[in-house]
Amino acid sequence: MGKTITEKVLSKHSETDCHAGDIVVASVDFCMAQDGTSKLMIEALAALGFTTPKPLRGAAIVLDHSSPSPSAEVSRIHSVIKDFSAKHAIELHDVGEGVCHQVVPESGMVLPGDLVVGADSHTCTYGALNACSTGMGSADVAAAVHTGKLWFRTPEALKVDISGGFTDRVGAKDLILRLVGDVRADGATYKSVEFSGETLPSIGMDGRMTISNMVVEMGAKFGPFPFDAVTSSWYASIGLSPTTGVTADDDASYVRTIDVDASDLVPKVARPDRVDNVCDVSECAGTDIDQVFLGTCTNGRLSDLAAAADILKGRRVKKGLRLIVAPASRSVLMGSMEAGIAGQLLAAGAVFVSPGCGPCVGTHAGVPSDGERVLSTANRNFSGRMGNNNDVEIYLASPETAAATALEGRITNPREV
Amino acid sequence: MADVVLRGRAHRFEPNDDINTDYIISGRYKFKIDDMNELAKHVMEDIAPGFASKVEPGDVIVAGRNFGCGSSREQAPRALKAAGVSAVLAKSYARIFYRNSFNIGLPVIECDTDWIVDGDAMLIDLEKGKVTSETSGRQTTFSHLPKTMRVLLNDGGLIPHLRKHGGFSFD
Incomplete structure (x- = not known):
């Protein structure tokens, strides 16, 4: 066999x-x-x-x-x-x-x-x-x-x-x-x-x-x-x-x-507070978001940052929304600088934190406030995951959906920006 | 040798399925606290505030499917054990949690749990593979653990096993 x-x-x-x-x-x-x-x-x-x-x-x-x-x-x-x-x-x-x-x-x-x-x-x-x-x-x-x-x-x-x-x-x-x-x-x-x-x-x-x-x-x-x-x-x-x-x-x-x-796929979102609570982006589009997080061992690599920058370049993230970026490594950060991606994200209003896990697991750098909603490119959205369990909701999506959401301040289909 | 017969009160939670390691012990504590007795004061607090002060030595956690999913943190079964939990009964487990529990000497048993009521006085016989509620008189059986797990439990966990045998010894 x-x-x-x-x-x-x-x-x-x-x-x-x-x-x-x-x-x-x-x-x-x-x-x-x-x-x-x-x-x-x-x-x-x-x-x-x-x-x-x-x-x-x-x-x-x-x-x-x-x-x-x-x-x-x-x-x-x-x-x-x-x-x-x-x-x-x-x-x-x-x-x-x-x-x-x-x-x-x-x-x-x-x-x-x-x-x-x-x-x-x-x-x-x-x-x-x-x-x-x-x-x-x-x-x-x-x-x-x-x-x-x-x-x-x-x-x-x-x-x-x-x-x-x-x-x-x-x-x-x-x-x-x-x-x-x-x-x-x-x-x-x-x-x-x-x-x-x-x-x-x-x-x-x-x-x-x-x-x-x-x-x-x-x-x-x-x-x-x-x-x-x-x-x-x-x-x-x-x-x-x-x-x-x-x-x-x-x-x-x-x-x-x-x-x-793959040709049947559309942008997907995992809603709070289960990773398998997955829907098409259209089903939760319009939900107001306070923080977008681009990074992690799931989506903090150079092509992820590039995909987000492709949407955000020359534009500004929604006023009042925080866009936090944690490059997956020093070499990803350097690569994004050489390719002009880091500059495009910064100019759009992104906050860069150290290469590492960033706010994914709630120990530092970007813990959300009570009642806030976060859209993250990470892999888990459990209650309390990002360090605050007081009505914080975490949505998971791609770097493209994260960028589109950061622009609009609400969950947005990246094909519509 | 781990105790063969365990006795304690049943604790059930909502949700009952997919209770993840963040709920067992939140990631926000694991970096700050490395004393298991301190960590034990925070077990289950995100889904069952006050659990740590209610749980008594010997008590048993009763859950549905996929108990312990999520992170690899060994603090999850260790903090439960430090809180006094003597065993977990669930319909299924996430694999890392399952291994971690045997490695640290916490028996976790796969069996039907729908019939167990919160607060039931439970009796678990590891040798006979029997779980009984002394409150309702109802009972279920579970299949014998694979030999690898039995050896690890008998030796008191993975590290004591390696110390005892100087390497892996399952034969």
């Missing part, structure tokens, strides 16, 4: 012939954690008598969730993390380098066919790089950092077959929101979501990361794309040239196949 990408990656890393349902102990290529999860990982590692990371390409910690630190308490946690990393040969990505799921891919530490775990639920983002990568808790990641191995239940796979071309101002975010809305928050729990189809060559690496990033919002463990020309040209852009990756066998077995025709 043929194998899925997932079965191939876990077979190789466990040196077994495993299929969906099998529990294996597998070697891990790389591990990551962030400032909100590292402290517990460090405590677990200390209890294990840890010396240096055992995964093939080591381990990294990114200070991004509460960075630069907003308080003495957080600063002390950052200090503990920095001291520990230096002592134990863990790569540290300091304040301002960016959000972990952009910084780690840029660092070249994740390669096609890898098995990766990270103490952050959106570690599934590296599925875009043809890796089987998933978020776990601090103890699991500590175990993998210490031993180079971890136990996995080989997940069943769900196949998403994408056909047709995207239409104007519709893209990867609309596709993944539509999928999460259809599959629902627990529809892919414990499963791997594998992407395929004739449209893949037109989905660039930024868009693939947007899509893989959000598979966890349907409960999924992995979200791998196949290895193809888009993968190799993206690696070339960071100075690497992996020549092989993993693709699924033609006779691989899937629990379900979902066909998506």
